[in-house]
Amino acid sequence: MEYFLQQLINGITLGSIYGLIAIGYTMVYGIIGMINFAHGEVFMIGAFIALTAFLALAALGVTFLPLVLLIILAVAMLFTAVWGWTIERVAYRPLRGSFRLAPLITAIGMSIFLQNFVQVTQGARVKPLPPQIQGGITLMDGPGGIVVQLSYMQLIIIALTIALMIGFSLIISKTSLGRQQRACEQDRKMASLLGVNVDRTISLTFVMGAGLAAVAGTMYLLYYGVIDFYIGFIAGVKAFTAAVLGGIGSLPGAMLGGLAIGLIETFWSGYFSVEYKDVAAFSILAIVLIFMPSGLLGRPEVEKV
């Protein structure tokens, strides 16, 4: 029971990180209908920027932890957003209106480029960061010496994810930008006829997605403490899986899918084998897609003839 609870907490934490990345995929897919394959790399870039910013702050002598966290989050979001914007501008915008595989190929090319760019400029070795936030709340003292603990880091991740989710849901449902995004999602041509600046809306979608990926990257860095240039690929694939699982195009779906993937992975490694956790996540994806092709919360696609 205690073991189960602990795994549940770990799974939710991991799922929150996946969910934050998955939102970027799902928003982009919703608006322009393409798999932004480079999004996992954007997450990795966010983690690297956060690491560098952290070290720079330490070198400057800023050590008050809450302030440091706020600054590195802000810096990572800002600079990763610039990356997100640039990727869209360079690799996707020229191909708008082209056939469907073209932006997918540039996305894969971008992904390869970004991985190697980071590898060349920052080195291929794994970067360790000692844990910065220690301690936690002990929820339960089990009989066998098993302690169920919700660490402060996990608490921060979960709380931040919930806050960002609420914030983004509000942006999408209440603001003018959100209305424009939903309009573009439904019909891009009609939206542009009605005076929506479609290019700007799409750029802002990429910026928002990159910002969330940067948060996920920062959290990943602080939670696991090791990053390298390759973390983006597997996290990206899992997050995309999460987005598809939850029903692509749907924000709550992305979060739900992220949680599902995180929980499946954690429980599988907790109870069966660590080696096959990816196999478990991907198999669940295949099974869900075969029986519910539009995901958990997605709308079924209507075939137009």
Next chain:
Amino acid sequence: MATTNQPTSSNRPEGAELESEARRAAMQGVPPFNAEPAKRSRLAQSFREAAITAAIVAGLTLFFFAFRTNIATGGLDLAFRPDLWLIWIAIAFVARFLLSYFVFATESPITGFFKRTKSERSSLPIGKILGIVLLLVALTLPFLLDVFLPRQNRYLLDLAILILTYVMLGWGLNIVVGLAGLLDLGYVAFYAVGAYSFALLSINFDLGFWVCLPMAGLFAALWGIMLGFPVLRLRGDYLAIVTLAFGEIIRVVLLNWYDFTGGPNGLLGIPKPTLFGLEFSRGENGFAEYFGLEYNPIQRFIFLYYIILALALLTNFVTMRMRKLPVGRAWEALREDEIACRALGINTVNVKLTAFATGAMFGGFAGSFFATRQGFISPESFTFIESAIILAIVVLGGLGSQLGVVIASVVMIGGIELLRNLTVLDAVFGAGFDPTQYRMLIFGLAMVAIMVWKPRGLISTRVPSVYYKKKKAIGADLVSQGEGH
């Protein structure tokens, strides 16, 4: 009744017409718009654009060029190197300024030369001629190399074998993506299945290359059907992500099933192919001795070269013939419109399965060739990046175009290899410069650049397999390929 119900003039047809004519007359002359905004001078505008670009580049690269985290004892160490950062900002500024000044902001850009469109399609079948020339070169390549470049003979032959392997994989994937329009991101799985089935069969049952080759192909096709059956009802991108997932699953299983596949250590001692039982080795019963030739290790490379050439040509031949069979026609019809296909009574699941299985079979052949060439395989060789490279070759070449795949393979794979040997770069970037480090970086950039330059691939026109009266090429803008719906 009085005339209270008299319709107004605009409610009557002739009145409405008069009114609209009056409106039109009122709008004649100078439209009531604002005058065109005064244009900035070309220099100022270019300067402004260059400054914006430089600022963006500064933001992008601040944390990657200006700072570098190094692993030091007791944690991480931060190195500050602003010179590199400033140099790149300057490069971006100058490049954008020149581009803006001479290309974007002028009425007559200096690149106008490239934009000339051909007024008329040349009647010469360039594709056909190029194909025949390439085939002749491929058939005689070992001798050409021997005559013209005897010193780099072996290296270049090895490179040719590598390129041909990718050509074959590209042709195999072309059946799935280019003809049937199914986006497959996990093609490397079949390559891996072929390689591992060949290796395991030959090691455990002591079978030779020529016995195992068809079996490996069959195994791969079987896997294609097994994986394809549940997922082929999915559409477009969903299919892509599930095939990617299957590719990863197979790799993870290969990596962790120690007893069977050797895990990360891979499989060693895979036998080399023989020519009717003759081995390409020194000594007794070798190829050289049997034919009374002097032993030379290059003979084995030439033999391998001809095997992969034959396999690749077989793939091409089968694909070309398949396009003329009902099933091939059904593939192409499926790519263009799945709903119409179903309406016409084509069993879409079966048609997709045949495409998947055929593509997988050729992937399996290529895999067993890879295993026998290397003599060693491990899961390292079958990562997602391989799938991405093969898909990139197919799409960059132009979906469905056989010649395009060849050109794209030569450009991408050969181009990467070329970077290895460019000693000129040493002179530019200093002695410690290692171009191999930048191989994949340039590969990724090239993928983006080629795609933005020619979104439909290098060979984008398509010759239909069925035509009415006259065969004519279909222009790129009319081709709706690989929509995958």
